[in-house]
Amino acid sequence: MRILIVGAGATGGAFGARLLAAGRDVTFLVRPGRAAQLRIGLHYVTPGIDEVRRLRTVTADELDETFDLVIIAVKANALGAVIDDMRPAVGPSTVVLPILNGMAHMDRLERAFPGRVIGGIARIVATLDSSGGVRQLGELAEITVPADQPGVAAALDVPGIDLVTSDDILRAQWAKWTFIAAAGTVCCLFRGPVGAIVEAGGRPHIETIVAETEAVAAAAGYRVDDDAHRRSLATLTREGSDFTSSLYRDLVDGHPTEGEHLLGDLVARAAALDVPTPLTALALVQLRTATHHPNP
Structure with missing residues (x-):
């Protein structure tokens, strides 16, 4: 499954680092400034791990292909902009998985990408350091997805991510x-x-x-x-x-x-x-x- 993570901040960076370590095909959609910051790789620190991992990034003007799974890992304030930025990535079989808090984003994304959006929950405590590196504080790194999405669950079921499926995601x-x-x-x-x-x-x-x-x-x-x-x-x-x-x-x-x-x-x-x-x-x-x- 080809995965696009929208945002490489603390949440997207931490989960993305775990997916990359497991060999998943991951690309990050980021702003130009963040792309330049990540040119040498993503510095990821969590208990027992301190590594710089090479990664593939694209900016909105470079995005010209569709992905199987698009994970939205930005703050709600940025959602309006990223909806427009990610449009080229969403094809007729793409699954869009937002891991934002609250519920307002669900209606907004469903209007933008009808029939492509599923619910999701992320639980993690992470932050960016002064150089843009991702520091995960503690071992909690959990993603919950709907039980009727086995392909998504399999893609996200990697070491370092606690994968949970729910029969009632809403x-x-x-x-x-x-x-x-x-x-x-x-x-x-x-x-x-x-x-x-x-x-x-x-x-x-x-x-x-x-x-x-x-x-x-x-x-x-x-x-x-x-x-x-x-x-x-x-x-x-x-x-x-x-x-x-x-x-x-x-x-x-x-x-x-x-x-x-x-x-x-x-x-x-x-x-x-x-x-x-x-x-x-x-x-x-x-x-x-x-x-x-x-x-x-």
């Missing part, structure tokens, strides 16, 4: 979205890691926030199961934990955030479903304010 996507939205709301609203928030007396508010986001999923027809609910609460109420959400980290680092994609879309759907989400909406207002009037 429910799995909603479950992750509710957790990501709750984590973003908690950390952005209370401005810190969950351990400090719990120590400050924030546990009842955290529980309320989790209940808010999960109520939206239930109203949409995708109730979060008890195990996923317990995992979310355990992560967001662990005493002494230094866990923070990526939404919060982007905010404090001054980077563009996925606030509208993760919280804005959830709050809008909640309103349409007549589900109250006061704390999630409050965090969204704070994010919007910080975006338009950042601290000097």
